[in-house]
Amino acid sequence: MLVHVKTFRFVANGAVIRHETCEDCGQPFRYTLTRSATGKASSLYGTFTKAASARAQKDAQKKLTRLLKTDADLVPCPKCRHVNQSLIAAYRAARYRGMPRIGALLFGAGVVAEVLVYLTSNAIGPRHGLHHPSGIVVGIATAALVAALGLPLLAYMLRRAINPNRRPGEPEVPIGTPPSEMQVKIDGNSEPQWVKVPSVDPAKVLAGQWAFFRAGHLSFPPLCCQCLGTADGTIKSALGGKRLIAAPICRNCQKMLSRKEAFGTMTVLMMATILGLSIGWLFATKRGSSGLGPGIAAGIISLLIALKIRQRGSNALYRLKFADKSRGVLKIRFANPAYTALIIRDQAEKDAIVPAAASDKAPSAPDQAF
Ligand SMILES: [Zn+2]
Ligand SMILES: [Zn+2]
Structure with a gap:
């Protein structure tokens, strides 16, 4: 290649706590706005790579700061389920940009x-x-x-068309919308406590086949994602996208997986050889002995295609995708649906009615460079 460009990517994750007052019933509440932004920068011929990676980081931080300042989530009032017009306006402005x-x-x-x-x-x-x-x-x-x-x-x-208040009391908000938090006095306790109220109908979350989570806020149950046994290692899926997340796995499943992978690769190699040989033979019978060259070429091409397919199909332990890139909401689905169900339940519990963190500081998620 004449021009060599190396692209650096940096994902910055961030969260802020937003305080709101319901415009319908006057109930004060808060929620955590979580966003993630990707910064990109390129360097020519591998020069000034440090500067490029710093630029990617700066770009991501700048985008993230703007998002955290201007964007909003459609969080319904924890008491009357109304969504404030100011939240809808900010949310609308940030979509379809x-x-x-x-x-x-x-x-x-x-x-x-x-x-x-x-x-x-x-x-x-x-x-x-x-x-x-x-x-x-x-x-x-x-x-x-x-x-x-x-x-x-x-x-x-x-x-x-984005209007969560169409049916009063039953707000339509997208999956991944953070829970609202309000202060209540529990058992006549003198100090009021922050309590979480889910924004999305928990039944809707539990019925899905994908586990939704906000960027940087996924935690795996400490069980093997294949057999739900005790995990003693981690593994990355070939279908995990660019954001590689390692899921827990047990030694047995790992062994079985590598055996399966070796078998798959062998099969692919054999098929490609057979295909190459038969094309070579076809050429040879048609044009005398000159079929060897095209045969080898066909064999190599089919081998490359086969390996590419193999790479995509191997180790498909889970799929990880963006559900809504602008909100930094991702979704994950495991080959074993029981494991996905465990994560879904975990995520639902995190958003369920439970005492929330007392502090007013937003939880932080690690940034990623790749
Ligand atoms: Zn209200
Ligand atoms: Zn296992």
């Missing part, structure tokens, strides 16, 4: 295309008997205008 940007980009591309059409039609059109390509001009202009006006309009309409 990419759409108008894409519209502007497409509009710019349309303008450039029109200029190119104009220049080329003027340069070659009249001389070579080409007519003005008016169809193309009109087409590009229409597409550019539709993108420039349509995408911001679509974003506006999608934002307007």
Whole structure:
């Protein structure tokens, strides 16, 4: 490769505590706003890598600070389940931000295309008997205008559609919305205590096949994720995405897994060899002895494809995906659904009605560089 670019990524996780007062019933409450932001920076030919990784970190921190300052979660009042208009407004403003940007980009591309059409039609059109390509001009202009006006309009309409207060008392809030916390006096105790109230209907959370969690706030039950036995090690899934998280596993399952993987790799190697040999044989019978070269080439290509497929399919212990990137909400699902169920229950318990931390300091999650 002529130009070598190394890209650095840095994920900054952060949380702040937000204090609210219900605009309907006057109940004061608080919630923890958790966000995660990714910063990117590149370095050419591996030079100034330190500066690039520092830039990625700074970029992530800047984005995170803005999110923590301006974004909001649709947390219903713990008493009357109403969602404050100020929260809805801030939440709406932070969604679908990419759409108008894409519209502007497409509009710019349309303008450039029109200029190119104009220049080329003027340069070659009249001389070579080409007519003005008016169809193309009109087409590009229409597409550019539709993108420039349509995408911001679509974003506006999608934002307007976000209305958790449609059914009073039964707010529609997305999974991963943090619980609200309010101060109550428990058994005539003189000091009021913070108590958590789930924002999302627990039945909805428990019925899902995925475990949802806010970035940096996933903890695994200390059991093997395959057989639910005692875990004595950890393992990363091939389908874990870029954010590699190691899940607990027992020695037996680990052994079984590597045996399965070795067997899979052997099968793939054999299939690729057979395929390569048969293609080589086909060529050889058709064109005499010159089939060896294409045969070897076909064998190598099928081997590469097979290994790529193998890499994706191997060790699929769990899948990890973003459920909502803008809120930093992720979802995870294990090959063993019983283990997923355990995590779902754990997460639901964390958000359930339990005494919350007394301090007013938001919990912190570690940042990640990769
Ligand atoms: Zn209220
Ligand atoms: Zn096991």
